[in-house]
Amino acid sequence: METTIQFSTSLDAKRWLESQTVAVLTPVNAQAKKLRDDMNLQVQAIMEVSKSLLDASTKEIEKRNMKVYNRARALNKLARLFIDRFKKLTAPEHVTYDSINKYVQEIQRVFLVTEIDLKNWFPRISPFFIMDRRKFLATYEKAKQTYTYLNDYVTKEYVKAKTLEEALQQLNDLQGIEKHLLTIQEDKDNIKNERIPIEQEIADLEEKIYALQNKGPIDKLKLINIEIENLNNELKNTLRHLQKPFIKMQALAISGGGGGITPDELAKVNQYIDNPFEALAQEQNGYPLLKEVLLKLESLIAKDKLKLKPDKARKAEQTTKEILQNDSLANQQERFKELAQTRDDLLSSAKLDEVNRNLAQYQEQIIQLKARKTSVETHESVKANTYQETVDKISNLKRIVEKNIAAALDKSIQIA
Helix, strand or coil: CCCCEEECCHHHHHHHHHHHHHHHHHHHHHHHHHHHHHHHHHHHHHHHHHHHHHHHHHHHHHHCCHHHHHHHHHHHHHHHHHHHHHHCCCCCCCCCHHHHHHHHHHHHHHHHHHHHHHHHHHHHHCCCCHHHHHHHHHHHHHHHHHHHHHHHHHHHHHHHHHHHHHHHHHHHHHHHHHHHHHHHHHHHHHHHHHHHHHHHHHHHHHHHHHHHHHCHHHHHHHHHHHHHHHHHHHHHHHCHHHHHHHHHHHHHHHCCCCCCCCHHHHHHHHHHHHCHHHHHHHCCCCCHHHHHHHHHHHHHHHCCCCCCCHHHHHHHHHHHHHHHHHCCCHHHHHHHHHHHHHHHHHHCCHHHHHHHHHHHHHHHHHHHHHHHHHHHHHHHHHHHHHHHHHHHHHHHHHHHHHHHHHHHHCCCEEEC
């Protein structure tokens, strides 16, 4: 085999193959066309002679001669069958090995069933229509002979050119697929150009949302809430020794065990347990409700109504004393009230309402854009898969062409 011939495109490979095969394929193709035309003429001749059988039998049927009548009807039916059968044999307009071979196989099937019909029916029609039958048989035998020539040529000669024809056709197919690949690439680029602006819109909106959330009233509110949370935890820690007594005090009041706790005081106790910041911030200056509750708590502890362990009772009394006698929560209450007021002012401000409206609008736009982006990405993914499948198909077809040419011409080629 010669040195491998390199081709940069399938078009170059096709031109080269045509130059290499024209001397081989042209005469082969011309002879195949001639034999096709000869066969087609013989098929037409059979149809004409079948029509003669049809006419002759129709005339005898019309005469109502009972000696001939049944045989005439049989021949009439047989003639119609022949006409319909051979009419379906269509010679290929474009001659290739595959098209001619298919034509030969169709003719063979028609001849096989026709042979059976002739064997079964012509003897039954005898001795009538002898001249018509002889004429049909002569035409039919000539057609069979032409079929033999065509079949021999296809199976012995034309088959040698089959691989070359296939290689040429595959190169034609390859060019078509490569053009289709360019179309797919254009579609991919268009989809990408559709996706990129959507991603940019999303990025711009996310930047606006970030700015709104980290600047202005939202950021200020966030910092205040963080400080409130820290102060709430600090106060919880300060009041930690009152948690258990408060819970027992509640249980005692609910069960009717006394202590003189009013419903307002009971609610405030619950608030100091769950959220001491809000409880202290909402009290009047000097937190009179808390002090009233603590006085009653002292009385309950002194009377051992709460059944506290000595250590817990001692710590609760110490915390109560610091609050009642030293007013230890006064500074905290002032700060709590300032923070709560600042927070509430921010929450009710027109500026925060505007920011929240803008945030909601931007977030809704992002949801819609992301839905569009998902749809575009799905389309893009489908196109990407189609593109890769087409690339693989092109690569496989190139290798098949190279293999066929090597087998037919003993020449090594490679298509880039």
